[in-house]
Amino acid sequence: MNSQSTPDRRRHILDLDDWSAEELRTVLTIGTQMKDVLARPVKQVPTLRGKIVVNMFWEDSTRTRVSFELAAKALSANVLTVGAKDTSVKKGESLVDTVRTVQALGADYIVLRHPHSGAPYLVTQHFRGSVINAGDGRHAHPSQALLDLFTMHEQLGELADKKIVIVGDVLHSRVARSNLWALTTMGAKVTLCAPPTLIGPASYWKATWPNVTISHNLDHAAEGADVLMALRLQHERMEGGLLPSLREYTRRFGLNAARVALASPNVLVMHPGPMNEGVEITPDVATGPRSVIETQVTNGVAMRMAMLYQLAGVN
């Protein structure tokens, strides 16, 4: 939904809804190169030397924040991370106000994590540099989807016609939405699996992603899957009638060894983290032989470097 839709002109990365397969392949290639950089004794290249990257994290996050910090530092940028708790947001400072301040301080890039869907779009209207969406509400989490795509591509090769099952709280998941864009663009067959209260009417999804499969039965969905991706179940979902109990959820929708056995022998078990082990995934599966959950974290730094690298020419 950016007005900058061609790869060489892209100024922000807010969502993957307007990325072509070619553009996704390009960023995967850059990611491979960045992964090589990170394997060197000196894990740094000068791409962003003299540039200022401000991580604005208006929501708690460990892995995404640290991953973006490492990525920017590996590209030699000056990095500053501010959180809502240690800023004037407490005093009622608005997002736009903060952005103007960060701009006046000389920032070239803003990496924004925000609890409200659409917040990065507001930021682009008040910031002359580049904005990377590090997760906005339920809407999008492009860096997570790109690192997921990279991990799948690295392990499985071409993703066309691969069966990808995303199970969990799809309704509230920005990870699911961004993965949907990236995976369907690459030709993968995506199944979203969740209780109806955590996904809503199927037509709401099929209008945008006509080829997506909606399932309420993980035993059926898992059959022959090439990827089983579990999403984090927020504990507060028990409120408001979305779920009667965690136990019931785990029985029907938890990833366990029996369900992994239904999938392809080469299935990848994935999770964007942080995990509730024993709820959406059992500990043996999370650390088992099919799990690539730690690889996802490692690849995250490389892909975030690739994202910053892609924008580097624009500023």
Place this chain on the structure above:
Amino acid sequence: MTRVIIKNGCIIDPARKTATVGDLVLENNIVQEVIDFAMAPTSYGDEAQFIDAAGCFVTPGFIDIHTHLREPGFEGKETIATGIDAAVRGGFTTICPMPNTNPALDSASMIRQQYDIAARHSPIHVLPIGTVTLGREGKVLAPLIELAEAGAHGFSDDGAPVWDAHIMRQALLYSTMTGRPVMNHCEDLSLVRGAAMNAGAIATRLGLSGWPAAGEEVMIARDIALAEETGGRLHICHVTTAGGVALIRSAKARGVRVTAEVTPHHLTMTDRWVLGNMEPWDGKGPFDPSRLPPYDTRTRVSPPLRSADDVIALIAGLRDGTIDAIATDHAPHTHVDKETEYANAAPGFTGFELALPMLMTLVNTMQIDVVELVARLTLGPAGIVDVLPVALGPGDPATLTIFDPSTTWTVTPEALASKGKNTPLMGQEMRGQIMLTMMEGQIVFRRDNFGVVSRREHGGAVGKLAGVFDEEE
């Protein structure tokens, strides 16, 4: 004796369902005669004054039964004075401010104050709506009889629903002593809590919390059942869903005393507008989509913009009379109220000055006839808040609006008199413009020198304007 001739306009009389091209003769602020152009005399005598309305429609003054003037309490958004200025520029001569002010209009003195402030500023009719419950809290009935005696033309807790079904039932019963309608903002709070936009494909894609159509329909159904049982007079504010229209249609067929209104934006915009510039716009509208980014808070309104199917059902409901009136729900907000995250932004659009050009897109695309449209802006709302007569026939007051359907203009902050500049149409070119508004013979708004005719022109070869000149020249 003053004689004013509005010359060569297309005079629409919704009461008689007529459209006559010709001259409207006003005498002592009263309509004296409508003369077909073929029958028009060559001279009206030396004393007559003229307004040249060639190419324009001349209609009774518009009536808006659902507006927010924000005074007292929110004068940064609008005042009664600036609201009136905007209203007359939108062709309205009667407006009904909703009582969600601070303090709320829940006492006779608050109602009288609205009249006093408005009268100091303008002769147009400002007919306030009183609250249903004290403080709009939904708990204790407001003194409905006293409110009506002070001049409240209806009762509403608008901005919030009367959520308690028992209180709604009592209000419908008690209000029968006043003859005034209970106007409910139908929104089941348990279904729409936290909702930022219409539930559906777009909300799912954007990750915004959805407001299901059922959140409106559940309460419309409840209120219809209560009105049917009590015989109370029910008005449904801003219906937005196909299901809501169907409920009202069947209730009317059973003889339930229910009326309904719809806003210009719900008739012309869909939830795709929240997506911004990527999707094609519904209705093949004449607008430039690049001016609207995704998540633009200027598309946030309550109730939210709905689906294309809903829009089609609303237009059908307007045409078949299920929906009696068009009301703007003019909801001015400050820049700061809107410059924030989507779900945090104040809902509402500035309405008065954009209503006519928005609605003319329906006429221009043949979705509604202009006489029908004018009826829903005049006769329909008049019946709900009991202001009559609304006609342009001999003996009717010279309360009228003249608009040019073909003038184009660009929406800019400066072009709007309202303090509220909050509209997703900002920057767009609109077709159709109010040129002159007259209240009981007095011109309360005149754009530039609209309709002024000089003796010099008269002296030239302006055949169609024979006999027309301006006194001042």
